[in-house]
Amino acid sequence: MINIISRAYLSKSVGGPKKVVDNLIKGLDLLGYPYIINKSLDCCGRLYIHDDACALAEAVKLPADIKIIAGPNLYVLPRHIPKEIDLSRVVYLQPSQWAKDFWTNFGFNRCPIEIWPTGIDTDDFKSGNGEKKFVLVYFKQREREELDFIKKTLERKNTEYVVLEYGYYKESDYKKMLDGAKYIVWLGRQESQGIALEEALASGVPALVCDVNRFGQWRAGKKEMAMFTEKENDYGNVTSAHYFDETCGIKIKDLKDFDGGVDLMNARYRSFSPRGYILNNLNLKKQSRELIEVYSKHFNLNYESGLSEQACSSGDWINNSRSRVFRARARDFLKSARVNLRNLLHEYK
Numbered sequence: 001m002i003n004i005i006s007r008a009y010l011s012k013s014v015g016g017p018k019k020v021v022d023n024l025i026k027g028l029d030l031l032g033y034p035y036i037i038n039k040s041l042d043c044c045g046r047l048y049i050h051d052d053a054c055a056l057a058e059a060v061k062l063p064a065d066i067k068i069i070a071g072p073n074l075y076v077l078p079r080h081i082p083k084e085i086d087l088s089r090v091v092y093l094q095p096s097q098w099a100k101d102f103w104t105n106f107g108f109n110r111c112p113i114e115i116w117p118t119g120i121d122t123d124d125f126k127s128g129n130g131e132k133k134f135v136l137v138y139f140k141q142r143e144r145e146e147l148d149f150i151k152k153t154l155e156r157k158n159t160e161y162v163v164l165e166y167g168y169y170k171e172s173d174y175k176k177m178l179d180g181a182k183y184i185v186w187l188g189r190q191e192s193q194g195i196a197l198e199e200a201l202a203s204g205v206p207a208l209v210c211d212v213n214r215f216g217q218w219r220a221g222k223k224e225m226a227m228f229t230e231k232e233n234d235y236g237n238v239t240s241a242h243y244f245d246e247t248c249g250i251k252i253k254d255l256k257d258f259d260g261g262v263d264l265m266n267a268r269y270r271s272f273s274p275r276g277y278i279l280n281n282l283n284l285k286k287q288s289r290e291l292i293e294v295y296s297k298h299f300n301l302n303y304e305s306g307l308s309e310q311a312c313s314s315g316d317w318i319n320n321s322r323s324r325v326f327r328a329r330a331r332d333f334l335k336s337a338r339v340n341l342r343n344l345l346h347e348y349k
Contacts, residue, residue: 001034001309002292003043005059006050007319008073010038014171017073019195020118021050027119027288033307040315042066046295046306049074055317060086067299069093069291072116072192076227078108087111091298093291095193096242102215102235114294117193117243119287120202120278127204127275130179135159135265136205138196140166140188141218146210146255150185153258159266161185178203183249183269186210189218190238197241198282201274206249208265209241213253243282248274 004025008017028035036043041059047066049055051073059068071093075081087110094100095117103113135154139147147163154161164177166188174196178184184200186209191197197207212218216233219225241251249272252261295301318324 001036001044001306001311002028002046002048003039003041003311004035004037004048004050005041005052005055005317005319006038007052007324008050010319010324016193016195017051020073023118023121023284024050024288024291026121027284027286030285031288031292033288033292034309036311038317038319039311040313040317043311043313043315044309046292046301046309048291052317052319055319056090057082057085060089064089067295067301069114069294072099077232078103078106078110081110091294093294098237098239098242099192101237105235105237106232112298114297116291116294117282117287118195119284120195120198120282122202122275122279122283125175125178125199125202128175128179132182132269133160133180135161135183135185136177136181136200137161137163137185138166138188138200139163141220142187142189142210143219146187149255150187150210150258153262154185157262157266159262174199175203178205181205183208183265183272186240188240189220190215191240191242194241194243198243198278201244201248202278204275206265206269206272206274207241207244208249208258208261209244209251210255210258211240211251211253212238214238243277245277247272247277 004021006021008015009021011018025035041047041055042062045065045067047059047068049059049068049070053074056070056074059066068090070090072095081087090111092111092113093116094103094113095115097115100113100115137150151161151163162177164174178200183206186197186207190212200207213236214233215235215238216228244251250261250264252258292303292306296303
């Protein structure tokens with residue numbers, strides 16, 4: 001049994017952290033592996049703290065028989081973790097090798113790091129029956145000049161396209177666009193996992209990824225950008241698409257190669273098999289099983305023993321309180337209102 005502690009679980013709004021926990025739960029359901037959600041921290045021997053820093057601070061004070069896995073949606077940078085939190089009995093998760101390397105490069109050595117990406121729901125995102133009419137351009141926090149270059153190149157090649165911008169669409173819009181897309185041009189930031197791109201691949205849509213060359217090759221709000229130092233922004237071992245191979249499409253590191261990339265994708269988009277890559281490497285059952293195996297690797301708690309474990313308490317962690325649930329719903333409402341307002345302003349411009 002696993003006790004999953006997650007604030008994102010309370011939300012109804014779609015987002016990366018929400019996908020991490022929801023897809024883990026879907027995989028556990030497929031495995032038939034028992035779990036509880038936001039119960040008291042000492043409820044059972046396996047504690048997974050997904051995104052709740054307060055829970056982590058309390059969990060490390062528990063008896064040693066409570067084994068703790070934490071992350072990946074807790075802290076952006078290792079220096080954000082308070083020094084007074086003793087992580088010596090914690091295993092921290094990062095979704096990809098480059099994200100792990102980034103943390104270790106910048107001095108993180110307080111506990112082991114395991115690489116664990118969440119699974120992708122290949123029943124929710126699957127190949128559709130729509131007519132393939134256009135190229136879908138996904139734009140996430142890159143320079144507008146880069147987007148303009150891509151649009152002009154596609155227009156010069158008489159390639160019909162639709163632009164979908166991060167923060168200005170609903171998931172239903174994305175699924176509809178994927179159904180009609182020949183392939184997707186991915187112009188995005190560095191991604192520790194890149195769930196949205198993986199959902200496109202699961203939908204059978206190959207990708208032309210315009211990859212990043214350094215961590216700081218992205219544009220967001222001033223507060224978010226100010227979080228990183230010059231040295232962190234110059235870190236070069238990053239990518240927009242860590243989980244990707246030649247069956248998924250092509251990657252380019254320089255927009256000078258975009259012209260040839262479009263020619264190749266226009267000629268060969270039917271020959272790629274991206275869904276197979278996701279089914280083999282990131283399916284729900286496989287990834288949920290891999291998280292369970294972290295307890296075996298680091299804490300000698302094997303898979304089979306967890307199948308019969310029972311919760312020793314019926315108490316709740318504070319995430320299950322009415323006030324926390326109410327606040328989550330309020331945040332969902334405000335987020336939806338902001339998205340709708342941004343869309344109206346975007347259309348007006």
